[in-house]
Structures are given as C-alpha cells and as structure tokens.
Amino acid sequence: MAMATDVVIVDAEDIVPIGVIPPDSVRTPGVLVDYLLARGA
Amino acid sequence: MGIEMDATTIIVRRVARELRPNTLVNLGIGMPTKVTGHLPPGVNVFFQSENGLLGMGPVPPDGMEDPDLTDAGGSFVTALPGAAAFDSAMSFGLIRGGHLDVTVLGGLQVDRHGRLANWMIPGKMIPGMGGAMDLVSGAKRVIVAMTHTAKGAPKILRKCTLPLTSVRRISLVVTEMAVIGFTDAGPELREVAPGVSVADVIAATEAELIVPAEVPVMAF
Numbered sequence: 001m002a003m004a005t006d007v008v009i010v011d012a013e014d015i016v017p018i019g020v021i022p023p024d025s026v027r028t029p030g031v032l033v034d035y036l037l038a039r040g041a
Numbered sequence: 042m043g044i045e046m047d048a049t050t051i052i053v054r055r056v057a058r059e060l061r062p063n064t065l066v067n068l069g070i071g072m073p074t075k076v077t078g079h080l081p082p083g084v085n086v087f088f089q090s091e092n093g094l095l096g097m098g099p100v101p102p103d104g105m106e107d108p109d110l111t112d113a114g115g116s117f118v119t120a121l122p123g124a125a126a127f128d129s130a131m132s133f134g135l136i137r138g139g140h141l142d143v144t145v146l147g148g149l150q151v152d153r154h155g156r157l158a159n160w161m162i163p164g165k166m167i168p169g170m171g172g173a174m175d176l177v178s179g180a181k182r183v184i185v186a187m188t189h190t191a192k193g194a195p196k197i198l199r200k201c202t203l204p205l206t207s208v209r210r211i212s213l214v215v216t217e218m219a220v221i222g223f224t225d226a227g228p229e230l231r232e233v234a235p236g237v238s239v240a241d242v243i244a245a246t247e248a249e250l251i252v253p254a255e256v257p258v259m260a261f
Contacts, residue, residue: 019122
C-alpha cells in the first residue's frame with residue numbers, strides 16, 4: 001500500500017533505535033514513509 | 042584549488058555536489074559508484090542498490106566481505122544500520138514507481154534532446170541492459186556522468202548512433218569539461234571545468250549548445 005500512495009503516515013506500536021530491525025525484516029522501507037506518529041513516552 | 046584532478050575525479054566531485062540530504066539515490070556501476078567518496082560533509086544520502094538493498098554503505102575493509110552482500114555489479118558492499126533488504130520486484134517497484142530521487146549513470150552517447158544511449162554497442166558482447174532503462178524512466182532526476190569524448194570523438198551528439206536506453210530526457214550531463222542541462226530549448230551549457238574554455242567545450246560537442254552570456258566555472 002505504501003508504494004501506491006502519495007502520503008504515508010505510520011503509527012507504530014514501538015519506535016525502536018535505528019539498526020534494531022534486521023534488513024530482511026523491513027517490510028516498508030523508510031524512504032516510502034512521510035510521517036511517523038510519536039506516541040507519548 | 043591546489044589539487045590536481047583527473048577526469049574521473051572532476052566528474053564525480055561535481056556530481057556529488059548535485060546530491061541533496063535525505064534523498065534516495067541509485068548509482069550505476071562504474072564511475073558513478075565513486076560519487077560516494079566525495080559527498081560533502083553532513084550530506085546524508087540513502088543509496089539504493091537495485092539488487093535489493095536500501096541503505097548501502099561503503100566498501101568493506103579487506104577480510105570483512107560478506108558473500109551475500111554485494112551491489113548490482115557483484116562488488117562487495119556493506120549495509121548501514123537501518124538498511125532494508127528486499128527482492129527485485131520491490132526494488133524495481135521503487136525505481137519504476139517514481140520513489141527514487143536521483144540516479145547517476147554512465148553514458149556512451151547523449152543526443153541533443155537529452156536521450157541517453159548507454160546499454161550496448163552492436164556487434165560487441167554486452168553484459169545486458171541491467172537496470173538502466175528502468176532507472177532512466179523512473180528516477181525523478183537522471184544525471185549522466187561520463188567523459189566528454191571517447192578516443193577524440195564527441196559523445197554529446199545531434200543524434201545517437203547507438204541504441205537508446207530511453208527516450209525520456211535526462212536532466213544533466215557532467216563531464217570533465219562541462220556541466221550541460223537539458224531543456225525544452227535544447228542542451229544548455231551551464232558550467233565549464235577549471236581551465237576549460239567555452240570554445241573548447243563547443244569544439245568537443247557535436248550537438249549545438251545553448252551558451253548563456255556568462256558560463257561559470259565548476260565549483261567543488
């Protein structure tokens with residue numbers, strides 16, 4: 001879906017440090033994401 | 042400037058200045074891959090390798106090569122933290138789907154309309170067109186990094202004699218002599234290399250260039 005749209009907003013359960021997600025596990029590369037919702041800590 | 046630069050260094054240093062932070066860039070095999078060594082400090086660029094890696098890093102130190110981690114030309118690379126690995130369908134989906142900001146490719150010939158020929162020479166063995174056609178068709182901006190002439194013959198022509206990679210107009214050609222932009226009106230001389238005159242560039246170019254009154258010298 002992210003490939004097909006102009007604006008992509010991600011609402012993640014957990015925002016983890018860069019490098020925690022192994023490359024083979026990435027389903028939607030960050031280059032496709034425009035906004036990331038930051039939930040309160 | 043104080044540094045002697047050969048043709049390749051001039052080209053890749055000038056191309057590196059075209060890259061903007063936080064953009065997705067695909068570098069073609071050969072000369073374009075050298076652009077990574079000349080990124081201005083603080084310019085963070087995401088490099089894609091079309092065999093399925095986004096977040097490609099520099100060449101690994103000797104002994105640290107991973108046989109499963111190469112670029113599209115088969116050379117060993119590294120993956121930066123946060124890198125993504127995926128299959129060819131996804132990789133070319135990124136390219137064809139217009140998600141790529143810039144591609145830098147080598148060139149055999151470019152014509153006055155900005156059409157590129159870089160994938161085969163009839164009668165000679167060719168490795169295959171690779172991703173060039175997709176890259177030229179899909180990237181938002183196409184930069185061709187190539188020498189201005191080959192064995193004395195111009196490579197920027199009125200009409201290409203070699204089979205075209207695409208009919209889509211490329212954005213920019215950077216050679217060791219000049220920076221040329223392609224517009225509706227035709228090829229425009231934007232910059233000359235240090236020590237090169239406008240007359241030198243015109244003499245080495247078969248296509249007729251639009252030459253503004255002032256042509257600045259390349260800055261690195």
